[in-house]
Amino acid sequence: MDIVSPQRRSAMMSGIKGCNTRPELAVRRAAHRLGLRFRLYRKDLPGTPDLVFPGRRKVVFVHGCFWHRHAGCKYAYTPKSNLEFWLNKLQNNVKRDLHMRRQLESGGWTVIVIWECETKDEAKLVEILSRQVRNVAG
Known part of the structure; x- marks a missing residue:
């Protein structure tokens, strides 16, 4: 059972x-x-990447931990209400992500995923970009 009304939930999601x-x-x-x-x-x-370094x-795709199911992340929880809908929705997101990744890689692109939780620490984020985009060892 959701703790807010369907109308309120709809407004929140929109x-x-x-x-x-x-x-x-x-x-x-x-x-x-x-x-x-x-x-x-x-x-x-494919997938309309968030950032492109031609x-x-x-x-680079900046993925929300919840929406794209960041494994082991506390933000990737599963909702308790409307479980069938959410499991289907979230599983389809993951399948779509994998499909887009394969299309990009087969086209010669390197795909980098940065998770929402990784953006909270600025130093870690700079290190990730430096290592993965600039190819600087670290």
């Missing part, structure tokens, strides 16, 4: 943004700090 989210903005700031330049949301690429043939 307020969830698909792009320009707080985690995405954190990744962009970190990339700029490293001197990395990128394109946003290239619709001609010269490096690398794409």
Whole structure:
């Protein structure tokens, strides 16, 4: 049983943004700090990656831990109400992510996933981008 009315839940869910989210903005700031330049949301690429580094043939997806099922993360909980709907929805998200990743990789792109929980620590985020986008050992 949900603790809020269906109308309230609908309003809450409709307020969830698909792009320009707080985690995405954190990744962009970190990339700029490293001197990395990128394109946003290239619709001609499978999955419309959040950040694209064309010269490096690398794409970054900033995944929400809940929506994309970050394994072992406390934010990737399973809702208690409407379980069948949520399990189906979340499993389809994971399948879609895998399909898009395979398409990009077969097209010669390197796919980097940065999880929402990783964006909370700025130093860790800069290290991830430095290591995975710039190929700096660390």
